[in-house]
Amino acid sequence: MTNILIAGVGGQGTVLASKLIAAAAMSKDFEVRTTETIGMAQRGGCVVSHIRMGSKINSPLISRKNAHAIIGFEPAEAVRILPYLSDDGLMIVCDTAMKPVTSSLKGDTYKGSDMIDYLKKNVKKLVIIDGEKLLKECGNAKTLNVALLGTAVESGVFPFNADEMKNVLRDTLPQRFLEINLNSFEIGRRMYNETRNAG
Incomplete structure (x- = not known):
């Protein structure tokens, strides 16, 4: 069983990333269950995707401390779902902050760097x-979701490899968007390795 969470805000492409992961897992004959929890706005509200891959999956929801990996498209959202990461789980997070709707409504001051610092102190396996x-x-910016997908695939957390994911991209994405997304996928893979080597 592989449990993956994707967290971001509306408009970042988290739901598409979830669908691509599910399609790649199903191409390998894994049973897949997915669900999304979407916050108060389609664009700017929090979005969390649960993806479970394996066999005999009872529920699509991942319980606390049971995610093998979290892909954080946005720092504050990554922090918010951190309790779901297993003790030895991997957190991949993009350090670019997007002020969530909830912060805007409250008039809060929001610094993405504070969230990254928190993750550094509280996550054993962290890739920024x-x-x-x-x-x-x-x-x-519309291909950043696929780039982060490339980063996650390169980490080895999924039960499929990069070539299998690229086949899904070819089968799923409109032809006019395919080349730029395949390029972004490869950039994400490279950045994972650069980040790991630097660390």
Whole structure:
């Protein structure tokens, strides 16, 4: 059984990333259960995707301390679901902050760097992806979800490899968006290795 959580805010492409992971797992004949919890706004509200891959899965929901990996598209959302990460689980987080709707409504001051510092102190296996660098290299914010997917695939947390995920991208994405997404996927893979080697 492999349990993965994706956390971000609306508009970041977390739901598509979840669907791509599920499709890749199903292509390997794994049973897959997924569900999303979506916050107060489609764009700017919190979005958490649960993906469970294996056999004889009773519930799509991942319980606390049972996620093998969390992919945090946004630092505050990664912190919010940290209690679900297993003690030896992997956290991959993009360090670019997007002020959540809840913070905006409350008038809170929000610093993504504070969230990253918290994760550094509380996560044993942490990979921090430089969001500004990732965006610059990808050239399109709409492909950052696929780039982060590349990062996660390269980490080895999934029951499928990069070539199998690229086949899913080819089968799923519209042709006009395929090349830029395949490129972003490879950039994400490379950045995982650069980050690991630097650490």
